[in-house]
Amino acid sequence: MEKQWNFTIMSQTKFLFIVLSFGLLSFEVYAQDKLPLSDLLAQLETKFDIKFSYSVNDVKQVRVGQPHDSATLVQIINQLNANTNLNFEFLDERYIAVSVNNKNISICGIVYAENLNTPLFGATIAVTNSSNGTVTDVNGKFELKDLSANALVSISYLGFTSQTISAYNLRISNNGCTTIILQEHSQVLNQVFISKFLTTGLQKLIDGSTILNTEKFGILPGLTDPDVLQSIQALPGVESVNESIANINVRGGTNDQNLILWDGIKMYHAGHFFGLISAYNPHLTNSVVVTKNGTSSEYSDGVSSTINMSTKNEIGSELSGGFGANLIHADAFLEIPVIDRLGLHLSGRRSFTDFINSPTYNNYYDRSFQDSKLSTTKNPIDNTGDASEFYFYDYTAKLLYDLNDSHKFRANYIGISNQLEFKEPDQNDTEDNVSKTSILKQENIGFGAHWDAIWNTDFSSSISAFYSRYNVDAIDYNIDRKQQLTQANEVLETGVKIKTNYKFSNHLNFLNGYQFSEIGVLNGTTVNAPSYVTIKKDVLLNHALFSEVEYNNKTTYLRVGVRSNYFQKFARFIIEPRLNFKQKLNSHLALKLQGEFKNQSVNQSIDFEYNFLGIEKRRWVLADDITAPISESKQGSFGLEFHNNNWLIDVEGFYKHVDGITTSNQGFYNNYQFINAKGSHTSKGVELLLNKTERTYSAWLSYTFSTNNYYFQEFNPSKFPHNVDVRHSISMAINVNVLKNLEISIGGIWRSGSPYTKPLKDKETVKDGNTYSVNYDSPNRENLDDFMRFDASLHFQTQIAEKVRAIIRAGVINITNKTNVTNRYFKVNADNLDTTVQVDHNSLGLTPNLSLRINF
Incomplete structure (x- = not known):
């Protein structure tokens, strides 16, 4: 019986090894089907006796599919023009110039939640390193015009894993708008209720609290920096009667009744210049959640608010x-x-x-x-x-x-x-x-x-x-x-x-x-x-x-x-x-x-x-x-x-x-x-x-x-x-x-x-x-x-x-x-x-x- 048991384990182990090996081999073949564009250009130069003129920086991040051996040079060039943000132009029969396509494009997409198969209303669409952006409508759809094809577009929704996609891959085509599936983050249930609240980067959560995203934060009157404790005074019920962030009053409370946490550390000092400037540098402060009532039982202290x-x-x-x-x-x-x-x-x-x-x-x-x-x-x-x-x-x-x-x-x-x-x-x-x-x-x-x-x-x-x-x-x-x-x-x-x-x-x-x-x-x-x-x-x-x-x-x-x-x-x-x-x-x-x-x-x-x-x-x-x-x-x-x-x-x-x-x-x-x-x-x-x-x-x-x-x-x-x-x-x-x-x-x-x-x-x-x-x-x-x-x-x-x-x-x-x-x-x-x-x-x-x- 023991020998039979050992044999069964060995057989199952070998079978599992074969299955895993086949899976890894399949994955490797699939991965090799996409190769760096610079490698493909070198292959084409040898095969067709031609010469490409290009900047290394323009092609170093581009990966393309391996063409069939029977494909002609013209067919390959046409496919590269269609599937990359590059322009391949024949200068003569032997020389081909490669340049970045600088023509601005329009993009659109429809954002869905994984498994739920329902559109996400209010998802944030932001163009990286710019103030350009929008939010999805009730059907999960968004559109942006006049974007550089090289731009990167960040798609985020609280409770889901964010994605960053090239604008070129979101361009409007005959096939309509690109479908984007966001995977749910299992640890977060408290979703965004209002995605743009007062100004860009302020969002209202479904539990009534307000979240300030300093990286995407727009501007408020009088401010030249996204000052954390000055910005929250834009919320109703939050003010300072003497203009000092060292004396923020939430619904009639005194300043010491506000619990201030910085990455889980309880802080006892709020402001520079005796309260006129927030003591917290906003450029690494990713988000600020302000809760006036209905606080999670995880938090104590702060009988007026939690920041x-x-x-x-x-x-x-x-x-x-x-x-x-x-x-x-x-x-x-x-x-x-x-x-x-x-x-x-x-x-x-x-x-x-x-x-x-x-x-x-x-x-x-x-x-x-x-x-x-x-x-x-x-x-x-x-x-x-x-x-x-x-x-x-x-x-x-x-x-x-x-x-x-x-x-x-x-x-x-x-x-x-x-x-x-x-x-x-x-x-x-x-x-x-x-x-x-x-x-x-x-x-x-x-x-x-x-x-x-x-x-x-x-x-x-x-x-x-x-x-x-x-x-x-x-x-x-x-x-x-x-x-x-x-x-x-x-x-x-x-x-x-x-x-x-x-x-x-x-x-x-x-x-x-x-x-x-x-x-x-x-x-x-x-x-x-x-x-x-x-x-x-x-x-x-x-x-x-x-x-x-x-x-x-x-x-x-x-x-x-x-x-x-x-x-x-x-x-x-x-x-x-x-x-x-x-x-x-x-x-x-x-x-x-x-x-x-x-x-x-x-x-x-x-x-x-x-x-x-x-x-x-x-x-x-x-x-x-x-x-x-x-x-x-x-x-x-x-x-x-x-x-x-x-x-x-x-x-x-x-x-x-x-x-x-x-x-x-x-x-x-x-x-x-x-x-x-x-x-x-x-x-x-x-x-x-x-x-x-x-x-x-x-x-x-x-x-x-x-x-x-x-x-x-x-x-x-x-x-x-x-x-x-x-x-x-x-x-x-x-x-x-x-x-x-x-x-x-x-x-x-x-x-x-x-x-x-x-x-x-x-x-x-x-x-x-x-x-x-x-x-x-x-x-x-x-x-x-x-x-x-x-x-x-x-x-x-x-x-x-x-x-x-x-x-x-x-x-x-x-x-x-x-x-x-x-x-x-x-x-x-x-x-x-x-x-x-x-x-x-x-x-x-x-x-x-x-x-x-x-x-x-």
Whole structure:
């Protein structure tokens, strides 16, 4: 029996070997049927005693079929003219010239989904290294005219593997349009609902989140670069009341309530130049997904929103990159294919504000340092001198290694830094002529690694880990008091996440996972005169399990999940249900319902008393579940979406309640400024978006109405308006392709003024011992004047060599140079202690910018 079993195995093995050998032999013969054109031309020269004249670069990538031995020379030349983008011309009986056919062509295609055999509506069709492109219609069809036959056309659809096809192979012929089949990507169910949303490169996903593709991103009014955190403010419900991306408010929330992820690394620093420029280089940031509600249970923290940035994740076949500069900084990036399965992506950016002035820098400076020691001292910062320096930089590195097609490893590193030095001469130290230097450094570095594995067509897994460190170090000299103030704020976080995806069918996916994080926060303050030292360090461990089911067919999208958080220090469980539901009522109308519970354990404390040179100071503070509780939010929204004939009408009502806020992290300019109390805030409102997109233009108008209120039981009144209680907000813009390579964008913002608190009439100050302070009236009873601003941008690009293009962008913020007050507070009048002085913070004035980029 054993011999028979061995014989059977040997027989089956031999049979399998024969079958495989035959299959490999068949594949080899088929592969050899296509040969390089240069090889064929050499054969023809020998066989027919002729000579071809051609450029090696024109033919080196061309492969053609082997002609039959019986074919004549004329027949072969005719076939080459018909099947390649080359022109073969007889100069005489012996010499043949070969040249590239430069005649522009028209292309068309019909895009289908594999297996489903259904056309893909809204697939993105983009001509590589150009702004030309379109999207497929309801029948999956697309057309483009006046293209170079050598152009490459990228065809992509979220949830499917992209394809790049030569325009020549898509040319319109007697056989009609070319059929393109896209293979489904088994790991992604969340498909694109709106393929061109507001501008090129912005897409709306079916779960209601918005994805920004920076590589394909068009322009928005006022911007000269696809600034990640500036761009998302075009979305309804997302704005910054003081123009700073370090203070983005999502549905009435504060900036520290936004979870910011960069390739899975949690980041604690958002902006350069104190919030006027995003700290994340966009040229290797492939996509940004913004979620306001209905978040996946995979994510915690960020009780207002999740901003998830991802860098390019594929290893290219050849070196590519780019470099450029605007009137603030210069940058460069490279994508390096080291070997077949190993790649390296690098980027770097640095400002030149410490040695070159520009109108843009001067306006940014005036905006950032108004009402600070740098602008009010007798010897203010001199941009042209050596007394002071301000600069920033950031850099990233990513290692990509594909073990095989199913197992991929990625490692990332990011560094962000802002540095300011201010030298002030000591007028009292005349003998040594000493200058005292105040220093402010803000840094955030992060390291992350993850391994993605596809075990079979239905099951995949991912293991990731990250380390993030945020530091603020400040040394502030007070010349008059002979006092040195040293401040430090440090956040260290490490995290590990394990998750699995099981695909039950093409429509149903099951996600499970575990996440562990350790967060340590240090705050320290040292004063030399009088001597004072305080250092506080806290650590918090969090374990979380998450699970969700995602269902998506042509009419229904449903994602239901739950996240269970255990805080080890407090022995406390927090359960967070999540819901995201969308139902198409017909081909044009859909309703959506979203809800979530979320928490976060790290918040920012805003310190006005121990600030730096008069610049507002924000410190990260860890929850202790007593004076600094864990913030918890509950949010729900309901809306309707109408989409027809390239029109999008989106209406959504929302309600959000956040518990566990404190007076210290709200930045009050009133009598509650130095009182530590716990409270909550509630936001509710309606968002409306009208968007019309065509091939040559896109226009939109968004309107948000909301009410935002605080609740602090210890205060009287206990209920009063939120600091960002902006009742009405409108933004509108239009992008137009004036020429094939020229695009302009014009738009504006109008919103009602944010609240502020006035001193009590007839008794503006109060005295406590020898100290006078402002005696404020009821909190946030007054409102600033309405905010209004108009911006414009221009985008031009041109091909300067094969695979090399130049991009010129110009932008102007606040074209009308309107003075907008973004914040108002009062301080005691030094000349009359019974009165106060009003202090206004103004927005940017007319601010031009210009950028030049070279991409290859």
